[in-house]
Amino acid sequence: MTDFNTLGLPADMVSRLAMAGLTAPTPIQERAIPAALQGRDVLGLAQTGTGKTVAFGVPLMMALAAAKGAPAPRTPRGLILAPTRELAKQIATALEPLRMGRKLSVVLVVGGASVNAQAGRLARGADLVVATPGRLIDLTDRKDVNLSQVTQLVLDEADQMLDLGFIHALRRIASVLPAERRTMLFSATMPKAMEALAASFLRDPLRIEVTPPGRTVDRIVQSVHFVTKDEKTDRLIALLDGHRNERAIVFGRTKHGSEKLARTLEAKGFAVVSIHGNKSQGQRDRAITAFREGQVRVLVATDVAARGIDIPDVKHVYNYDLPNVPEIYVHRIGRTARAGADGAAIAFCTPDEMGELRDIQKVTGLSIPVGHGQPWDRHDQPRKAQGRGVPAKPTRRPRRRRPQRGAKAA
Incomplete structure (x- = not known):
């Protein structure tokens, strides 16, 4: 059986995973982690609950730990984008056990919380920002965050970001990111709009699909x-x-x-x-x-x-x-x-x-x-509505057209 030792991870990271109760990688982890460690962009298609956070979290935290020196104020080296505050917070919490080497600083940037407090934490320096797109744009407009040094980018649940109308925010964020970076994008589905978004963010990605789209849990x-x-x-x-x-x-x-x-x-x-x-x-x-x-x-x-x-x-x-x-x-x-x-x-x-x-x-x-x-049944819906005391909409007879003056009868 495959374990994390076979994926080329250092002993420190394997130990941290074991302390978190993780000894054997899931299919998405088994394929995504080695590819990301080789510097490749990754396009992962998998449902929630398949272990995606560890799949991108392990190579992300290893790369950030290997960077020299502390990050400059307001200038993170890593960025994770998530569609909702709840998911962003869960990601930040899940990454806590994976911090290697020096104490990596992680700043959560989401709506519904004080933007000034978040700006203050960014000013002290952040290795990694976990953010929702809307709030990140707010901080970018205020010059409270500089994304020009981001070398590690993750988009999680990207299809939901599209569903929630974040496409314009994502395009704005993409425009200020450096071209030289490693990007990992994870999505449960792959509609046409998602394909276009992936093409704009990823370069020659390894496509990994571990769960057919739409498949529900058997239990x-x-x-x-x-x-x-x-x-x-x-x-x-x-x-x-x-x-x-x-x-x-x-x-x-x-x-x-x-x-x-x-x-x-x-x-x-x-x-x-x-x-x-x-x-x-x-x-x-x-x-x-x-x-x-x-x-x-x-x-x-x-x-x-x-x-x-x-x-x-x-x-x-x-x-x-x-x-x-x-x-x-x-x-x-x-x-x-x-x-x-x-x-x-x-x-x-x-x-x-x-x-x-x-x-x-x-x-x-x-x-x-x-x-x-x-x-x-679509045909008996009006009758059911009428039975609940709501009159069914009357059927209108088509109006007979009068022949125009001077027109010959058919």
């Missing part, structure tokens, strides 16, 4: 419940009531809707917190900590939590609203069945979400078992 028991919009909340409450002592994440589509749902669940006696884009970084950190430590059992979240939350004992994931992008479904349900555990993923589908459900099943290659109700 997750999936089901779909066909409900009306009015039935959603009551069914969620009934299902949550059956496992009040187990952790569950409930995914909503909007910030307002998620906050409203969390208040409803709290009124029903559930220990619940919510995270979404309207929450400050401190509020989001406290919510994740309370959920991780078991002070609350239900986390209601938008897709800021679809990636970057690694809590091993989440037993249930609810798709209260189906995502518009089918790949996000895979990331959402990947919050359960982690670290070898089992888990359940329950999706709610209203009549107007049948398109999203079909797209999800097409991408995953699965026919999700029905847990409740029957699939909605």
Whole structure:
């Protein structure tokens, strides 16, 4: 069996990995680490939870440790970009055990926290910056960070950065980075826009694909419940009531809707917190900590939590609203069945979400078992709506066109 000793790593790094409980590399680590150590750019296609942080973290930290002298103020040598604050913070925490040699300085640069405090930490010098694109642009515009000396660049969950609208920020960041650098880009999917982004950042990369796009974890028991919009909340409450002592994440589509749902669940006696884009970084950190430590059992979240939350004992994931992008479904349900555990993923589908459900099943290659109700049929949706007291839209007869004056009859 392959172990980290066979990848050409120094004994110090192997020891640090062992202290972190890592003795055998995952497939993405086994292929990416040697390539990066040889100085090659890497394009990795892998789902969350496959060990990507170590795959890029090991060669990154080794390169930074080998650099001579301390970094200049505001001028990092390494940069990691992540789509969300939660993922950026998780990366920074995961890299802590991998610091070799002198104490490498890592600065977290994310929104929702004091920009002045982050600028102050950068002014003292940073070997590595872990950032979300928006906040990094803010600091660049303020001249609080200089990216001209970055020799090690990582883009993690790059497809989600595109989904969140960071393409222009990424292009701006790319324009101020030095051409001579090693770049590692990791993505769960490879749409055309992602291919264009990869081409602009990478040079002759080694492409590594360890998990087919859209593949879901085999240990997750999936089901779909066909409900009306009015039935959603009551069914969620009934299902949550059956496992009040187990952790569950409930995914909503909007910030307002998620906050409203969390208040409803709290009124029903559930220990619940919510995270979404309207929450400050401190509020989001406290919510994740309370959920991780078991002070609350239900986390209601938008897709800021679809990636970057690694809590091993989440037993249930609810798709209260189906995502518009089918790949996000895979990331959402990947919050359960982690670290070898089992888990359940329950999706709610209203009549107007049948398109999203079909797209999800097409991408995953699965026919999700029905847990409740029957699939909605597009032809009988108006009749169902009318039965709930909502009048069906009347069918308009086509208007007969009058022949123009002087025109001959056909």
